Amino acid sequence: xxxxxxxxxxxxxxxxxxxxxxxxxxxxxxxxxxxxxxxxxxxxxxxxxxxxxxxxxxxxxxxxxxxxxxxxxxxxxxxxxxxxxxxxxxxxxxxxxxxxxxxxxxxxxxxxxxxxxxxxxxxxxxxxxxxxxxxxxxxxxx
Ligand SMILES: Nc1nc2c(ncn2[C@@H]2O[C@H](COP(=O)(O)OP(=O)(O)OP(=O)(O)O)[C@@H](O)[C@H]2O)c(=O)[nH]1
Ligand SMILES: [Mg+2]
Numbered sequence: 001x002x003x004x005x006x007x008x009x010x011x012x013x014x015x016x017x018x019x020x021x022x023x024x025x026x027x028x029x030x031x032x033x034x035x036x037x038x039x040x041x042x043x044x045x046x047x048x049x050x051x052x053x054x055x056x057x058x059x060x061x062x063x064x065x066x067x068x069x070x071x072x073x074x075x076x077x078x079x080x081x082x083x084x085x086x087x088x089x090x091x092x093x094x095x096x097x098x099x100x101x102x103x104x105x106x107x108x109x110x111x112x113x114x115x116x117x118x119x120x121x122x123x124x125x126x127x128x129x130x131x132x133x134x135x136x137x138x139x140x141x142x
Pocket of ligand 2: 014
């Protein structure tokens with residue numbers, strides 16, 4: 001819910017594997033937001049963020065809202081990516097940034113709440129009614 005408005009998000013969960021990348025190209029036209037997840041415990045996954053960010057910026061005509069998420073926040077002993085470097089990357093590229101733990105339920109609701117608010121702005125924050133959007137008022141995220 002955002003205020004009085006119920007926001008329905010259509011979410012595609014993809015991974016970095018080849019088959020998913022092909023699927024990603026197929027749905028890229030419909031995307032209104034992109035959540036790029038990396039593991040705070042895996043530097044390689046952080047390095048790959050840039051690739052997906054550029055993909056979203058270049059290949060998605062709807063100019064999707066971009067969010068960066070560092071996962072596995074609870075595994076602080078194994079953490080290798082610092083808050084500062086991830087946040088600096090996010091800030092300098094215009095992405096919002098959250099660190100989450102699915103295990104301990106940290107920041108997951110907060111991230112989806114912000115996303116819903118941004119989608120509400122995108123769809124309702126202008127004079128056009130959402131039904132007039134190409135997507136019939138649904139927004140798409142991966
Ligand atoms: N401790 C902890 N484990 C997590 C967290 N999120 C996911 N996991 C575990 O990490 C493993 C992989 O999680 P997935 O969500 O499948 O990871 P993924 O990046 O989506 O993997 P692919 O879809 O294969 O690319 C599973 O065993 C999860 O239970 C978290 O926040 N904390
Ligand atoms: Mg997955």
